[in-house]
Amino acid sequence: MTAVSDHVVGRVPNPARPYSGERRAAPGPAVAATTTLTAEHGDVYVEPGLTPLAAREANRSALSGLLDAVGVAHFAVRGTVDHGTVVAVAEEDRERVLSAVFRGLSQFPGHLSVVDPDSPRPAKPVSSRDPRAWRDVPSARVLQISWYRTDPGRHLLLGHEYGCAIEFWQRQGTHLVAPRANRAAWAVAADGSNVLGAARLFSRFVSDWTPAHLAPALATRPEFLVNCADDIAFPVDAVYTWVDGNDPAWQARKAQAKGEVYHAESASDARFISRDELRYSVRSLHLFAPWIRNVYIVTDDQVPAWLREDLPGLRIATHKEIFRNPADLPVFNSHAIESQLHRIEGLAEHFLYFNDDMFIGRPVAPHAFFTPTGTARYFPSRNRIPQGPVVETDSPVDAACKNNRALLKERFGRVITQPMEHIPYALRRSAMEEAERDFPEAWARTSASRFRAMTDLSPTSSFALYYAALTGRAQPGSMPFTYLQLAVPDLADRLQRLLDGRDQDTFCLNDAFSTPEDIEAQQELLDGFLNAYFPTPSPYER
Numbered sequence: 177m178t179a180v181s182d183h184v185v186g187r188v189p190n191p192a193r194p195y196s197g198e199r200r201a202a203p204g205p206a207v208a209a210t211t212t213l214t215a216e217h218g219d220v221y222v223e224p225g226l227t228p229l230a231a232r233e234a235n236r237s238a239l240s241g242l243l244d245a246v247g248v249a250h251f252a253v254r255g256t257v258d259h260g261t262v263v264a265v266a267e268e269d270r271e272r273v274l275s276a277v278f279r280g281l282s283q284f285p286g287h288l289s290v291v292d293p294d295s296p297r298p299a300k301p302v303s304s305r306d307p308r309a310w311r312d313v314p315s316a317r318v319l320q321i322s323w324y325r326t327d328p329g330r331h332l333l334l335g336h337e338y339g340c341a342i343e344f345w346q347r348q349g350t351h352l353v354a355p356r357a358n359r360a361a362w363a364v365a366a367d368g369s370n371v372l373g374a375a376r377l378f379s380r381f382v383s384d385w386t387p388a389h390l391a392p393a394l395a396t397r398p399e400f401l402v403n404c405a406d407d408i409a410f411p412v413d414a415v416y417t418w419v420d421g422n423d424p425a426w427q428a429r430k431a432q433a434k435g436e437v438y439h440a441e442s443a444s445d446a447r448f449i450s451r452d453e454l455r456y457s458v459r460s461l462h463l464f465a466p467w468i469r470n471v472y473i474v475t476d477d478q479v480p481a482w483l484r485e486d487l488p489g490l491r492i493a494t495h496k497e498i499f500r501n502p503a504d505l506p507v508f509n510s511h512a513i514e515s516q517l518h519r520i521e522g523l524a525e526h527f528l529y530f531n532d533d534m535f536i537g538r539p540v541a542p543h544a545f546f547t548p549t550g551t552a553r554y555f556p557s558r559n560r561i562p563q564g565p566v567v568e569t570d571s572p573v574d575a576a577c578k579n580n581r582a583l584l585k586e587r588f589g590r591v592i593t594q595p596m597e598h599i600p601y602a603l604r605r606s607a608m609e610e611a612e613r614d615f616p617e618a619w620a621r622t623s624a625s626r627f628r629a630m631t632d633l634s635p636t637s638s639f640a641l642y643y644a645a646l647t648g649r650a651q652p653g654s655m656p657f658t659y660l661q662l663a664v665p666d667l668a669d670r671l672q673r674l675l676d677g678r679d680q681d682t683f684c685l686n687d688a689f690s691t692p693e694d695i696e697a698q699q700e701l702l703d704g705f706l707n708a709y710f711p712t713p714s715p716y717e718r
Contacts, residue, residue, distance in 0.1 A: 218303030219285045219324065226327040226712055227463050228259065228539050229381065229390055231334040235322050236261040236394075239340040242276040251370050252394035254359040258379045258541060259337040260320070261394075266352060266366075267344045274313060277321065277342070284323065287336050291318035293356035301336040317355035318343050331711040361399040370395040376409070376467075377401070380541035383467035385411060390466060408542045410550060411469040413527040414461060414600075415520065417513050418454050420478050429476070429506045433626050451699060453532045453685065455482050455717065456706040458490075460536040462714035467542050468528075471716075472520050474498065474513060476506060482717050490716045493520045504624045511576060514636040515623045518608035526550060529601040529636045533687070535710075536600075537658075537680040544655055544681060545602035552602040553653030554641040556594040566630055576634035580642065583615055583633070588646045592638070598659045598684035601636050607644035608635065614643075658683040662698050663691075671705040678709075 223230065240263065243250050248269045255262035265273050281288065281304035289299040290312040301322065302309035313319060322339025326332055345352040351363040375382045375391035377400060382391040403409065420426060454473070461468050471490040479485065479492055495505055498516040507513060510531075517529060526546055545553055561577040562570070570578065573595065581592050612619045615633075622633045633639045644650035658680045660670055674683060685702070 218287060218305065220326050220333065221284075221323055222328055222330075223325045224328055226325055226332060226334065227390075227466070228334055228338060229386075229466050231325045231338040232260060232379070233391065234325070235338055236263070236340045238280070238323065239263065239277075239321055239342070242280045243273065246272050246276045248272050248276070249370075250395075251364075252373065252378055252396040252400070253343060253354070254361075254377055254396075254400050255341065256357065256359060257337070258381050259539065260322075260339050260341060261378060262341045262343060262358070264343045264345045264352070264354070264364075267346050270344055273342060273344075277319070278310075281321070286321060286323040287339070288313070288322075289320045289336065290316040291320055291341065291356075293317060301339075316344070327711045329707075329711050331708045359404060360402055361397075364397040364399045368397055368399075371398055371401065372396070373401055376407075380408070380543060381465075381467060381539050383411070383469065383542070384409065385469035386466045406543070406548050408546060408548050410526055411524045412467065412542050412546065413470045413472065413524040414465075414468045414530060415472045415474065415517055415523070415527055416454060416457070416530050416532055417474045417510060417517075418478070418480070418532050419476060420480070423478055426476060426478060430508050433506055433508060451687075451702055452482075453535075453702075453706070454480060455714075456710045457530060457532055457535050458714045458716060459710035459712065463710060463712055464536040464539045465542075469524060470522070472523065474517065474520070484716050484718055487715055491522075497521070499623065501620070501623060504626075507623075507626050509625050509628050509632070511628060511632040511634055512623050512625050515612070515619055515633070517603075517636065518605045518612070523605055525605045526552070527603055527605065529603055531598075531684070533685045534598065534600050535683055535685070537674075537683050537709075538678055540655075540681050544653075545600070547651070550604075550649075552604050552607075552641070552644055552650040554602065554645065554650050555597045555599045555654065555657075556652055557597045559595055560593055561595060568630075570630075572628040572632070573634070575630050576628075576632045577638055579618070579631065579633050580639045583618055584639070584642055584646065587614065590646060592642050596637050596641060597657060598686060599655065599657050599682050601641060602650075603636060603640055604644050604649050607647065607649050608640045610647070611635070611640055611643040655681040657681060660685050662687040662702075663694060667698065668701055671701060675705060675709055 223234070240250065243263070243265065248265055250263045250265045253262040253264050285304045287301040288304055288309050289301045291299060301320070318341055320336065320339050320341045322336045324336070325334045343355055345354055347366055348363075350366055352366050353363045372393040373396035374384060374393055375386060376384055377396070378394060458471065461471065472493045473490070474493045474495070476495050485492060495507065495513065496502070498519040499505055500516065500519065504512065514529070528545060547553070561581060562574050566575045566578045577595050585591050618633055621631050622635065625632055641650055656679060658674055660674070660683065662685060664670065674680065
């Protein structure tokens with residue numbers, strides 16, 4: 177997956193009719209694109225609404241259509257990779273299969289590779305226009321086929337990893353035997369019938385809550401309908417806290433609120449600026465985490481202007497709905513708001529908490545945040561919590577971490593030493609509920625702090641994570657991520673490297689120190705970056 181520019185592209189056909197339609201040239205190169213396609217990429221097809229899941233499904237559907245057209249029976253296999261799909265055919269149908277593949281790729285050129293199950297390295301895909309691509313096809317045990325796709329702005333290139341592999345299964349007695357390992361079964365009954373299997377069986381990027389039109393159930397064999405030890409079948413929700421600091425009504429509430437701000441960072445206007453990050457963070461879920469069940473956006477009676485509220489799967493949850501004590505409102509302290517997230521009606525036991533400046537950077541599975549048994553993963557920082565009690569010179573983050581440390585030490589006899597990285601926080605609702613019951617005074621004091629205070633806990637970014645760990649419901653983890661502070665002189669170069677690489681599971685574009693003079697220049701850079709990185713709107717955008 178990468179960004180693309182100068183290249184002639186075609187239009188992908190409707191998967192229901194895989195190889196009909198007329199080729200056309202795509203519009204000119206996008207300004208924000210970063211990587212020029214060369215001849216090695218071959219043909220690339222434009223697909224509006226492009227997502228990794230859509231590319232994967234379109235390739236599978238196109239190939240399945242070819243096999244159906246010539247009457248070749250096939251079934252989906254639970255492969256060992258999540259980006260692409262795998263279909264199995266009987267070895268005795270090889271001639272008809274290869275004939276159908278050749279006709280299809282002749283009409284709509286794509287890419288193919290012969291996969292050697294015994295080789296430690298995958299074969300490089302070759303354009304189907306190149307005669308060398310067909311050299312070893314007649315005897316291939318596994319053949320990977322793909323049609324490269326790009327969005328209309330040509331920011332993304334979704335290539336061979338999203339293709340569909342054809343496996344030729346050998347008949348041995350009463351069974352068909354696989355040419356390579358998969359996640360469930362080496363063999364199936366040769367005379368068995370196909371059944372429908374849930375889409376999540378065939379990719380960990382899909383859940384039972386992924387819309388069926390994006391990830392339909394697939395025809396497979398009963399041998400694959402097993403619950404494996406590494407499957408995640410429980411729902412995972414996403415929660416955001418969001419504020420539009422430019423909203424006059426909100427500004428009036430903030431101006432009238434009582435409470436003393438003890439630290440300049442606590443009152444910094446940069447903490448409340450809406451740069452439209454939320455729109456693109458929700459896009460990142462749509463693109464790269466389609467297994468999320470529901471998205472909840474927690475606001476102070478605000479709704480983003482771009483947001484559609486009439487679709488299932490996303491809901492606004494107001495402070496009035498979730499705060500246990502209405503007297504705590506209005507509140508302008510993220511610690512206070514976070515202390516009430518577990519009170520969102522309908523929230524799943526397992527959920528990810530995002531600040532609106534956090535993004536999923538490439539396709540990730542729920543396994544990155546939770547184990548199959550439901551244990552949450554937390555991501556300790558390389559930094560250390562300063563020693564000693566809270567002092568006036570502490571930052572809001574350090575003060576809260578020290579308060580967390582004191583309470584957890586008193587309760588569990590363990591000392592926490594590390595804050596958390598700016599990675600979406602994997603939380604257990606039950607752990608937050610129990611933490612509030614175990615520490616009612618500290619929790620209530622944090623909830624009642626209208627602005628960040630020396631007595632705050634940091635409920636989601638530290639306290640609840642360590643509480644879950646100390647009660648057996650969380651464990652440390654790691655993932656590729658980037659934390660980027662916007663108030664840096666080389667912001668443009670850093671954003672460009674992030675866009676060029678697209679190799680981080682998550683990233684955070686944090687802003688606590690920007691001045692009004694910084695913001696206009698930053699916004700121009702961010703607009704270009706975010707539109708290039710997340711070009712496909714989510715369904716929730718007007």
